[in-house]
Amino acid sequence: xNIRKASTIIFCLCLIILSFGPTKLRAEQLKVGxxxxxxxxxxxxxxxFLEKNDTVTVFSFTNPADQKTALLAGSLDMTxxxxxxxxxxxxxxxxxxxxxxxxxxxxxxxxxxxxxVQTVADLKGRKIGYxxxxxxxxxxxxxxxxxxxxxxxxxxxxxxxFFDMGTALAKGAxxxxxSGEPFPTLxxxxxxxxxxxxxxxxxxxxTINAGMLVTREMIEKHPDIVQKLVNAHAQATENLNRNxxxxxxxxxxxxxxxxxxxxAAPNMQLAWFMDDDFVQKAKALGERMQALGVIDHxxxxxxxFDLQFVKKVTLEKxxxxx
Numbered sequence: 226x227n228i229r230k231a232s233t234i235i236f237c238l239c240l241i242i243l244s245f246g247p248t249k250l251r252a253e254q255l256k257v258g259x260x261x262x263x264x265x266x267x268x269x270x271x272x273x274f275l276e277k278n279d280t281v282t283v284f285s286f287t288n289p290a291d292q293k294t295a296l297l298a299g300s301l302d303m304t305x306x307x308x309x310x311x312x313x314x315x316x317x318x319x320x321x322x323x324x325x326x327x328x329x330x331x332x333x334x335x336x337x338x339x340x341x342v343q344t345v346a347d348l349k350g351r352k353i354g355y356x357x358x359x360x361x362x363x364x365x366x367x368x369x370x371x372x373x374x375x376x377x378x379x380x381x382x383x384x385x386x387f388f389d390m391g392t393a394l395a396k397g398a399x400x401x402x403x404s405g406e407p408f409p410t411l412x413x414x415x416x417x418x419x420x421x422x423x424x425x426x427x428x429x430x431x432t433i434n435a436g437m438l439v440t441r442e443m444i445e446k447h448p449d450i451v452q453k454l455v456n457a458h459a460q461a462t463e464n465l466n467r468n469x470x471x472x473x474x475x476x477x478x479x480x481x482x483x484x485x486x487x488x489a490a491p492n493m494q495l496a497w498f499m500d501d502d503f504v505q506k507a508k509a510l511g512e513r514m515q516a517l518g519v520i521d522h523x524x525x526x527x528x529x530f531d532l533q534f535v536k537k538v539t540l541e542k543x544x545x546x547x
Contacts, residue, residue, distance in 0.1 A: 228419050228523040234288060236530070237269060240448040242381075243250065252546075253278075253279040253280070253450060254282070255271075255275075255279060255280065255281040255284070255303075255450070255454060256281070256282050256284065256300065256301045256302050256305050256320075257271065257281055257283050257300050257301060257302060257304065257454065258284045258285075258286055258295055258301045258303070258304030259283060259286070259304065259305040259327075260285060260286060260287065261285040261306065261449040261480075262405065262406070262479065263406065263472070263473065263479075263481070263489070263490075263493055264330075264405065264434070264493045264494070264495065265327055265328055265435065265460050266475060267461040267466045267495060267497075268281070268283045268305070268458070268461075268474065268478050269283055269455075270461035270464065270465065271283070271454070271457040271458065271461055271473075272415070273452065273460075273464075274454075274456065274464075276472055279453065279520065280533055281457070284300075284301065286304075288356065288359075289305075289307045289310040289359065290310065290358055290432065290507045292304040292305060292306055292438075292472075293314055293319070293321065293438065296321070296438060296439070296440060297319060297320075298503070302439065302443065302450060302454065303437055303439050303510045304323075304437070304438050304452045305435055305436070305438070306321075306403075306435060306436065307358070307434065307435045308323070308360060308433055308435060308507055308510060309358065309359060309360045309363045309510065309514065309519075310358050310359070311323050311529065312510065312514060312517070312524055312529070313358065315524035315525070315528070315529045316520045316521070316522060316523075316524050318388050318473065320440050321439065321440060322439055322441055322443040322444055322528070322530070323383050323438055323499070323507075323529060323530050323531070324333065324436075324439055324444075324451060324455055324531050325389050325436060325458050325497045325535055326435075326437075326495060326497055326498060326499050326503065326533070326535075327404075327434070327436050327437055327458075327495075328435050328493065328495055329431075329494040329496050329508065330434065330493055330494045330500040331405045331433050331434055331492060331493045331494070332360065332364050332403065332404070332405055332406075332409075332424055332425075332434070332492075333400075333406070333410075333420050333422070333423055333424075334401060334405070334409075334420070334423075335366060335401060335402050335403070335408075335409045335412050335413075335420060335421065335493060336348075336394075336401045336419060337394060337397075337400065337401075337417060337418065337419075337466065338416065338417055338418055338419045339417075341426035342400060342401060342421065343373070344372075345347050346372050346373065346374065348369070348374060348380055348400065348403060349374055350379070350380070351381070351400035352382075352383050352399045352400050352401075353382055353383065353399060353400065353401045353403065353494075354382045354384075354393055354394070354399040354401070354404070355382055355383070355402065355403055355404075356385070356386065356387060358459075359405075360434050360435065361403045361405060362403075362519075363430075363514055363517065363519065364403060364424040364430075365382075365403040366519070367424065367426065367513055367517065368403070368422065371426075378443050380432040382530070383398075383399055385399065385402065386475075387404055387408055387533070389416070390402040390408055390412075391408055391411055391412050391415070391417075392475070394417065395412075395415070395417045400487070403424065403493055406489040406492055407481045407485050409489075409492075410488050410492075411481070411485055413482075413506055414488065416470070416486055423492065429509040429510075430506055430509050430510045430513060432494065433503065433506045433507060433510065436499070437454070437455070437458055439451055441528075444531060451534055454532050455535060455538060456538055457539075459535070459538045462495045462496060462497040463497075469490065472492065472495070473487060475517070485496050497535065497538075498531035499525060499530065500532065500535075504526055504532075508523075509528055511523050511524065511526070
């Protein structure tokens with residue numbers, strides 16, 4: 226073989242390696258956003274379920290709007306957000322797509338243990354703590370209306386950070402709050418609060434709460450990365466659901482005592498799977514949001530929810546790493 230022919234063969238082999246090799250060998254540096262709560266903990270376990278050359282950095286936030294803003298700015302590859310906020314974002318024309326569920330349940334309406342409120346109707350004229358743009362706000366408005374109370378005219382909605390709700394209730398600054406765990410359980414454990422209701426309505430919205438969000442551009446340009454993240458999310462969720470003690474002990478490192486998390490666990494559900502029924506419940510949520518005046522029209526749910534990634538996880542039946 227002459228030198229010229231050998232050089233040509235080597236050059237062709239290099240092209241083949243460059244064309245096919247990096248896709249398999251390239252290490253991804255992934256960025257994911259979530260809250261530091263027990264019910265949104267899965268991203269902190271993604272690293273255990275990624276290829277060994279891939280790395281994930283998890284950024285913690287305190288509200289869904291900041292997470293979504295970071296996603297749209299390109300600072301995150303994927304982030305958690307409430308389904309209510311995802312719907313609001315889609316209504317505003319923002320190119321966001323829900324590719325997996327994150328958690329269900331986790332909400333409760335809390336009042337003072339020794340106070341006069343015994344039923345939801347007793348909240349008339351009272352001050353209620355809430356965080357705008359969350360599932361808890363929608364559930365609060367829905368609960369009030371189902372009990373004949375106008376959120377605008379019959380009660381005073383007071384914006385209070387999740388971390389301050391218990392103190393505000395204990396000091397009498399508010400008469401009730403609707404929040405996510407572990408704050409309702411903490412209020413009960415500390416002796417000043419009691420659960421008035423768990424605001425889930427199975428005939429409509431049910432217990433859906435939050436999901437994992439990416440941009441439409443991410444799906445179009447990097448579907449392989451989205452699939453990697455959804456795979457890791459699914460496997461982390463399944464592993465934690467099978468190993469509740471591991472889940473709660475890790476969540477306790479976020480600052481909530483383990484015994485509180487153990488009490489709250491029945492009202493928290495880690496999730497990843499979405500199907501047509503899930504999307505129908507999201508549509509019901511959107512309809513309630515419009516009826517409550519939170520949004521003025523419905524988004525395109527076919528654009529907002531993309532089930533292809535969770536369907537692929539289901540078909541592949543990936544082995545878990547424990």
